[in-house]
Amino acid sequence: MNETSTASWPHKDLLDVSQLSVAETLHLLDTATYFQEINTRPVKKVPTLKGKSVVLFFAEPSTRTKTSFDMAGKRLSADTFSLGGSSSSIVKGESLKDTALTLQAMNPDGIVIRHSSSGAAQFLAERLHCSVVNAGDGWHAHPTQALLDAFTLREQWGEFKGKTLTILGDIAHSRVARSNVLLLNKLGVNVRLCAPRTLLPMGVESWPVDVYGDLHKAVTGVDAVMCLRLQLERQAAGLLPDLREYSRRFCLTPDAMAKAKKDAKVLHPGPMNRGLEISSVLADADGSLVLNQVASGVAVRMAILYLHLMRPERSGDTR
Amino acid sequence: MPDLIVRGARWKQQEVDLLIRRGKVLELTPYEKSGTPAKNARVIDAKGLTLLPSLIDAHTHMREPGQEWKEDIASGLDAAVHGGFGTVLCMANTDPVNDNASVTELMLEQASRSWPKGPRLAPIGALTKGLAGQELAPMEELARAGCVAFSNDGVPIASTELFRRAMEYASDLGMVVIDHCEDPFLGKGGSMNESPVSGRLGLKGQPWAAETIQIARDIELARYLNIPVHIAHVSTRQSVELLAWAKDKGAPVTAETCPHYLVLDESSVEGYNTRAKVNPPLRTPDDSAALLQALRDGVIDILATDHAPHAAHEKEVEFDHAPFGISGLDTALSVTWGLVASGDLDLDTFLRAWCYGPASIFNIAANTFEPGSPADFVLFDPDATWTVSAETMHSKSANTPLLGRTLSGRVVSHFIGGKKIV
Numbered sequence A: 001m002n003e004t005s006t007a008s009w010p011h012k013d014l015l016d017v018s019q020l021s022v023a024e025t026l027h028l029l030d031t032a033t034y035f036q037e038i039n040t041r042p043v044k045k046v047p048t049l050k051g052k053s054v055v056l057f058f059a060e061p062s063t064r065t066k067t068s069f070d071m072a073g074k075r076l077s078a079d080t081f082s083l084g085g086s087s088s089s090i091v092k093g094e095s096l097k098d099t100a101l102t103l104q105a106m107n108p109d110g111i112v113i114r115h116s117s118s119g120a121a122q123f124l125a126e127r128l129h130c131s132v133v134n135a136g137d138g139w140h141a142h143p144t145q146a147l148l149d150a151f152t153l154r155e156q157w158g159e160f161k162g163k164t165l166t167i168l169g170d171i172a173h174s175r176v177a178r179s180n181v182l183l184l185n186k187l188g189v190n191v192r193l194c195a196p197r198t199l200l201p202m203g204v205e206s207w208p209v210d211v212y213g214d215l216h217k218a219v220t221g222v223d224a225v226m227c228l229r230l231q232l233e234r235q236a237a238g239l240l241p242d243l244r245e246y247s248r249r250f251c252l253t254p255d256a257m258a259k260a261k262k263d264a265k266v267l268h269p270g271p272m273n274r275g276l277e278i279s280s281v282l283a284d285a286d287g288s289l290v291l292n293q294v295a296s297g298v299a300v301r302m303a304i305l306y307l308h309l310m311r312p313e314r315s316g317d318t319r
Numbered sequence B: 001m002p003d004l005i006v007r008g009a010r011w012k013q014q015e016v017d018l019l020i021r022r023g024k025v026l027e028l029t030p031y032e033k034s035g036t037p038a039k040n041a042r043v044i045d046a047k048g049l050t051l052l053p054s055l056i057d058a059h060t061h062m063r064e065p066g067q068e069w070k071e072d073i074a075s076g077l078d079a080a081v082h083g084g085f086g087t088v089l090c091m092a093n094t095d096p097v098n099d100n101a102s103v104t105e106l107m108l109e110q111a112s113r114s115w116p117k118g119p120r121l122a123p124i125g126a127l128t129k130g131l132a133g134q135e136l137a138p139m140e141e142l143a144r145a146g147c148v149a150f151s152n153d154g155v156p157i158a159s160t161e162l163f164r165r166a167m168e169y170a171s172d173l174g175m176v177v178i179d180h181c182e183d184p185f186l187g188k189g190g191s192m193n194e195s196p197v198s199g200r201l202g203l204k205g206q207p208w209a210a211e212t213i214q215i216a217r218d219i220e221l222a223r224y225l226n227i228p229v230h231i232a233h234v235s236t237r238q239s240v241e242l243l244a245w246a247k248d249k250g251a252p253v254t255a256e257t258c259p260h261y262l263v264l265d266e267s268s269v270e271g272y273n274t275r276a277k278v279n280p281p282l283r284t285p286d287d288s289a290a291l292l293q294a295l296r297d298g299v300i301d302i303l304a305t306d307h308a309p310h311a312a313h314e315k316e317v318e319f320d321h322a323p324f325g326i327s328g329l330d331t332a333l334s335v336t337w338g339l340v341a342s343g344d345l346d347l348d349t350f351l352r353a354w355c356y357g358p359a360s361i362f363n364i365a366a367n368t369f370e371p372g373s374p375a376d377f378v379l380f381d382p383d384a385t386w387t388v389s390a391e392t393m394h395s396k397s398a399n400t401p402l403l404g405r406t407l408s409g410r411v412v413s414h415f416i417g418g419k420k421i422v
């Protein structure tokens, strides 16, 4: 089972895609391809992580990412335990440090964390012996989403070099955008960003991207468009005039997609605001990879859990 | 006959003897190699040590009353005196706020109880009641109780009209207003410098314009009213440019910066290091260079620590939840003496920044080593090295990004009013 070997996996934790080399990224995607096949079998369960325990610590609610990790763990026969924000007495009013120490005492093999503060996953990783997988921290990083997006695109494209992708929407407050820019650029994709100036991050001119303020120009000739979910409170924060104006300027419509390549794909990390950032027709059209992303998510997260939890213990572990 | 002779200390390129009588400087003379010690005088051999006047820190947070787990006046003065400071001004954002005489009196009482012979605590009164920015605090009452200046530090006054009235009222009393310059809307929610680094780390940033906009306001009020204002903890090149313009126009504006803005930059925040979270935030290396140059040029008048202690558990949290502040009293002298040693700062600028500048802005007596000067001085070993840690620091809190660093220069002893305090 050479293509799913963990022998050389050097990382204790998965905090951000910036820690992964291209070879490691491709190895992870190859491993996910293997697990993708398991997910199509009549019995979708293998004993690979039997006896391992994984805590799903979601301090910020996210049904779909949590379910995806839960399913990934269970299909590999790991025991998964949920620790939710408001539902759990462990987390209620407790500092993140104390939660970390409590979790440590339970001696799990891995912890998947979703948290509203940038750096929270690193905070946990620095204090725990077990593997920490970042399932999204603040505006900072969402490495598993970027990896599943890359996996989904590779299934369609075969390779990354020479492809062009536009990320559309609230880039400033998006960990999905940050991680995808880093990862796809590293894999050879030309990345474009498109957003109103108020939703672009400070220093975007130093990112390896081309920035557009005009949707039609931004999608002209591209191989794929990734729509981001617009947080409705951005309007209240004074970053947008109103949602109608936003959708008139930045909603991905069939009209705009006509400027893209003929077989261009549409991605969305979900959940979608139909009609606001993406027109309903495109969300359901043939070029939409939205459900492929969900399917890839389970396989990629299986690969992530497998590589991190089964890696040989070694002193040279890095994050 | 002097009561005390400090022999052979280094003062400005020469070895000197310092003669002291009844708490005052009697004379500073060249080192008398063969001289026999005067009868009845206590003699201290200070060969190899550097002589400095006691430093004055115009900006600290002592946390008492209200947050004594971070620091109290006894521990804060302990850190001060070991850090070379003979006088510390302390901000009013205690709990309760220092906006009435009873709080000021309590602070002074705690200081004289824990350190009866010094160092001296000089409270800064609130500008507005409860720091709420709505009504002026009773400044005359505060001045009478012992406050030496006024400031809303921590919660800058948003209303320009009210700030103007505060300046006018304070000037009636002959007192200076210190302003923490931060536009309350533009800086809101920012936990570090707004820059490509904040963009990458996914942290909400504070733009430099949040600082300069308020500084520009204060400069114009000072010019319009011809009333002095002192700008706290300046952190950016653009602020320096405004201050240089104001001074050129003759506006009665003075300003301070802090050691951490001179020697650290926003890269200290990498890895979500909450010990480097401070307000205003650490900026860029270019800002540090501009601040150092401004200090040399006199555009920045003085240095202050903005000593802001926080307990370890309060900083060991998510970056955006951590409180702002760096503990500075223990490290300030070593850090800035390092700039003197490297030739980045000359000794006269250093002395102006830490002693004669704050003395003149806030009307505090300082040791000039002229006869009759208060015999407040430090014997300092510039070559002694020490590693910054919770154990080596005298403050209750060790929240500094310098933790673990080895610094040069340590206070060997500190005399206040001619008496050896440490």
Ligand SMILES: [Zn+2]
Pocket (backbone or CB within 6 Å): B153, B154, B180, B232, B233, B279, B280
């Ligand atoms: Zn301040």
